[in-house]
Amino acid sequence: MSARRTRKRLLSGVAVLMVAGLVSAGCGSRVGASGPGGSSASSCVDTSGNSVKIGFLNSLSGTMAISEKTVHDSLLLAADQINSSGGVLGKQLQVISEDGASEPTIFAEKAGKLISSDCVAAVFGGWTSASRKAMLPVFEGANSLLFYPVQYEGLEASPNIFYTGATTNQQIVPALEYLKQKGVKSLFLVGSDYVFPRTANKEIKAYANANGIDIKGEEYAPLGYTDFSTIVNKVKAAGANAVFNTLNGDSNVAFFKEYRNAGLTPAAMPVISVSIAEEEVSGIGLDNVLGQLTAWNYYQTINSPKNAAFVQAFKAKYGQNRVTSDPMEAAYTSLFLWKVMVERAKSFKTADVRKAADGVSFDAPEGTVTVNGANHHIAKTALIGKVGPDALIHTEWSSGAPIQPDPFLKNYDWAKSLTG
Amino acid sequence: MQALFSQLVAGLSLGSILLLAALGLALTFGQMGVINMAHGEFIMAGAYTAFVVQGVVADAGISLLLAIPLGFLVGGLMGLILEATLIRRMYHRPLDTLLVTWGVSLILQQAARDVFGAPNVDVRAPTWLSGSINIGITQVPAARLFILLLAAAAVVGLSLVLKATPLGRRIRGVVQNRDLAETVGISTRSTDRLTFFIGSGLAGIAGVALTLLGSTGPTLGTSYIVDAFLVVVAGGIGQIKGAVIAAFGLGLLQATFEYSTTASIAKVMVFVVIVVFLQIRPQGIFSVRTRSLA
Numbered sequence: 001m002s003a004r005r006t007r008k009r010l011l012s013g014v015a016v017l018m019v020a021g022l023v024s025a026g027c028g029s030r031v032g033a034s035g036p037g038g039s040s041a042s043s044c045v046d047t048s049g050n051s052v053k054i055g056f057l058n059s060l061s062g063t064m065a066i067s068e069k070t071v072h073d074s075l076l077l078a079a080d081q082i083n084s085s086g087g088v089l090g091k092q093l094q095v096i097s098e099d100g101a102s103e104p105t106i107f108a109e110k111a112g113k114l115i116s117s118d119c120v121a122a123v124f125g126g127w128t129s130a131s132r133k134a135m136l137p138v139f140e141g142a143n144s145l146l147f148y149p150v151q152y153e154g155l156e157a158s159p160n161i162f163y164t165g166a167t168t169n170q171q172i173v174p175a176l177e178y179l180k181q182k183g184v185k186s187l188f189l190v191g192s193d194y195v196f197p198r199t200a201n202k203e204i205k206a207y208a209n210a211n212g213i214d215i216k217g218e219e220y221a222p223l224g225y226t227d228f229s230t231i232v233n234k235v236k237a238a239g240a241n242a243v244f245n246t247l248n249g250d251s252n253v254a255f256f257k258e259y260r261n262a263g264l265t266p267a268a269m270p271v272i273s274v275s276i277a278e279e280e281v282s283g284i285g286l287d288n289v290l291g292q293l294t295a296w297n298y299y300q301t302i303n304s305p306k307n308a309a310f311v312q313a314f315k316a317k318y319g320q321n322r323v324t325s326d327p328m329e330a331a332y333t334s335l336f337l338w339k340v341m342v343e344r345a346k347s348f349k350t351a352d353v354r355k356a357a358d359g360v361s362f363d364a365p366e367g368t369v370t371v372n373g374a375n376h377h378i379a380k381t382a383l384i385g386k387v388g389p390d391a392l393i394h395t396e397w398s399s400g401a402p403i404q405p406d407p408f409l410k411n412y413d414w415a416k417s418l419t420g
Numbered sequence: 421m422q423a424l425f426s427q428l429v430a431g432l433s434l435g436s437i438l439l440l441a442a443l444g445l446a447l448t449f450g451q452m453g454v455i456n457m458a459h460g461e462f463i464m465a466g467a468y469t470a471f472v473v474q475g476v477v478a479d480a481g482i483s484l485l486l487a488i489p490l491g492f493l494v495g496g497l498m499g500l501i502l503e504a505t506l507i508r509r510m511y512h513r514p515l516d517t518l519l520v521t522w523g524v525s526l527i528l529q530q531a532a533r534d535v536f537g538a539p540n541v542d543v544r545a546p547t548w549l550s551g552s553i554n555i556g557i558t559q560v561p562a563a564r565l566f567i568l569l570l571a572a573a574a575v576v577g578l579s580l581v582l583k584a585t586p587l588g589r590r591i592r593g594v595v596q597n598r599d600l601a602e603t604v605g606i607s608t609r610s611t612d613r614l615t616f617f618i619g620s621g622l623a624g625i626a627g628v629a630l631t632l633l634g635s636t637g638p639t640l641g642t643s644y645i646v647d648a649f650l651v652v653v654a655g656g657i658g659q660i661k662g663a664v665i666a667a668f669g670l671g672l673l674q675a676t677f678e679y680s681t682t683a684s685i686a687k688v689m690v691f692v693v694i695v696v697f698l699q700i701r702p703q704g705i706f707s708v709r710t711r712s713l714a
Contacts (some may be wrong), residue, residue: 062638065538191529193684205677221683224635226643227437229430229564236422250643251538261561263552283540287550356502415542 043144044119047348049277051092054079054335055114057125057135061159062102063224063249065178068127070279072097073147074328075124077317078335088339096120104134106303111138111146121348122147124331129153129195136161143350147338149331151274154407157375164334164369165327166297167407172200173297174382175244176207176271178397186214190231190255191246193220200246200274202418204407210414216240224226225251226243228258228388235269236262239386254275254290266291272384277325278393285389296326297380298352298366299393307365323392324365333364337371337378369402377405425558428672433564435671436571439664440629441573441644444622446501446663450652452615452712454507455514457521460641461528462498462620466491466627467636468536470543475574481546488570488626489573495624496617503616508609525641532638543631563632568682570629574622575664581618582660591615595638654694656704670694 045052048409056075058068087093097116098110103204114120115138115158120147126132129152139146139160146161154168178189190202191197201218208215216238219231232255252275259271265354272293278300281289300311300323310332314324337360342348348372358373370379379402385393409415433456441463448454470487477483502524510517549566553557583586593601602608630640651670655662670690677686696705 058605061533065533066540066637069538132706219682222687224639224643225683227434227674229433229561230427230675231683233423233426233430234679235427246667250635250639251635254633257545257563257633258561261550264558279539282542283637285542285544287544 014355031326033311037295043142043350044116045121045348046119048092049090051094052088052348053094053096053118053120054096054097054110054240055118055120055123057100057107057110057114057123058097059102059127059131060097060099064102064127066249066283067277067279068100068125070100070325070328071125071127071331072078073318074314074324074332075335077314078332080317081313082335082339089348098348100125100246101132104128107131108134108138111135113326115139115142115144120175121145121342124334124338126363127149127327132156132161133411145263145338145350147331147334150327150332153196154203154409155199157377159376159409160350161376162337162357162371163377163405163407164330164337166380166382167405168200168203169406169412170297170380170403171209171274171295171407172203173285173409173412174399174403175274175384176204176213178295178326178384179242179244179272180211180213181397184213186216186242188216188238188240188243189246190234190235190243191218191220191235192223192225192248192251194223194248196248197231197246201244204244205414206414206418214240216387221247221251221255223248223251226254229254229262231255232258232262232264235259239324240269243271245271246275247273248275253284253288256284256292261286266293270349277327278391279325279328279393281387281393286387286389289387289390290420292387294384294385294387294393294398296383296393298324298326298329298364299383299385299395300324301337301385301388301392301394302366303365304365306363310365329365333366333369335360337361337369341371367402372405375405375407377391379404422558423679427675428569429558429564429617431672431675432668433560433568433671434674435668436557436564436568436579437630437633437652438669438671440567440571440574440626440647441623442655442663442667443571444495444626445648446620446652446655446660447578447619449618449649450655450659450663451458451591452612452619453657454511454616455512455518455521456499456502456507456620457518457645458502458525458528459521459620459623460645461525461532462495462623462641462644463594463627463630463644464528464564464638464641465498465534466624467496467543467631468532468541468627469494469624470628471536471541479513480544480545481548484549484628484632486547488625491624491628492621494683495627496621499620499623500613500617502620503613507616508612518629520693525645527642528594529641531637536638538638540635540637541591543636545632549632567629567632573661574625577597578622579616579660587614650694654697654704656706659704659706662704662706 058072060064061380079095083092100107124147126148127150149164151166151171189201270293274295340360341353341357345352358372361370367381380404382399384397386396389395432652444458448456473487488498518711540689549563552561589605594608651667655666672691
């Protein structure tokens, strides 16, 4: 082989590797086709014995495993607790766990498997919007139920999905109201470059426009981006009152380290984040996020007997150094909400459960939550928190009462332009 | 004016990070022709070394200084094992090496997840490296200045080894003409092993340095591996100075594009520049002229 050919082969090898990288990056946003659930609406759920199967579908491997493993842990805790107190309609829950492997197409495929070959009564899980969008046609086609536990960008209401995390008017809108109350006149938007931050920022800009808040800049970084010196330079030069952060995953670590190294402080220019929970604080490094703000509906520090019991049970099962976070609590709550729905319907059938859903409420660790039967979201209290020296998040401001879910922002005049 | 200097600093700093990540690869891919996809995981191993050392030595400053040589050793030893068990069976089969080392990289990522847990771990930066240093017109984050100096030290060190030591002479000899080198009595086996050890060790050092800027998690290496290959390919295979120029060139380009557009667009533009450049000069900035027939 000539030297020239060796070089060509080397270069083509590198090209192959880069294409592979691009393809796998592209997969994150691909919406999978409907899985093997097909369009048959007949269910094979077996409720004749003294147990009933349910499915947990979380990423236990791949890049999202960081977050989704914790949700899986808290779902297992909820199943244990329900089983030890007599199960649902007298039947013990038999959990079947599947790994979504951080790939939307695998989520769709495994959802189909859980529904049509395991015959589960309901599925709990999903994290990224891409995974939810991929699973949606599977659940609608098979007329089965998915309980989705993570805050998301709104603008969706499937009859086959119950959304137990916040929609925008329960997280982002209250965060903006809080900032406005605090006298913030200008904002800088930093987000990851995909559907959630782009949609969220559209809503933020519409709100800002109607409320006299000046948007000084808007920057997006590719998912997994690690060098924030230019973006932080831009933030510094723009000199806004606060930064609204919709970055996801590892990028947060690089962003906050750079932010602090550039001499920016929470006192001078606070960052309010919607994807950083208790679990992420230790990974980012407490020093880097101390005093920064977050917007969620649950914090481990919530002072209520119900939450104390949840936190204690979680630590007893998984270790004293573990923390509880909003998506974990929303997942834990989702299993109990399903239990109440089923017991009210006296049936595991999707149609009966759906009919019984409206007004179902549960005393969750975050407070009392109530299901809205019309849009399948739940009323939740919004909480703005601050990262404390104990690496936990402490409530700074609360909406006081649960906010009715409004996934299409129909009741907000400034949002008219968004939903058309 | 200040913005210009800030961006110049940002570009140089990004360049030094790319250089640190790519320097080891310039040796293993550039000099030996091994496409090692697990190079990123050696970077990750270096980062976790910094984490483990900090668990033993609480002082963030001392642990960082200790972690640099230890990271070199850990990365180097992992490279040595990979070379001895797999890669040495596949010299002259670059595409097979690519697939095998990619598999190794996935295994190493999952191993890190099993050992250290899926969430990121925190490596604290010493106080003397947090905050900024004023240099006249602009401020430079101390951590970035440290990485710039570390990258410079690594380049100087590597150049000295290659130019002034018997080992370096052997490495260069083997690169320029493997058969002739063997004929004059150089053990190419042990030279390959040592070259791979040094190259992988440099990845370990890069990993230790990167804990100052980003996250320390199982997928740390994947963020840098493609950029590292870009640097080596653009710089010209077989040349350290090519990698240096390419790394700083790409860093400055990225920073300039990113300032005038957005991070995503800048990445695309950098790719376009490299593709066009390689069309005009497929051998990269520098190329080694050899009389080798192989």
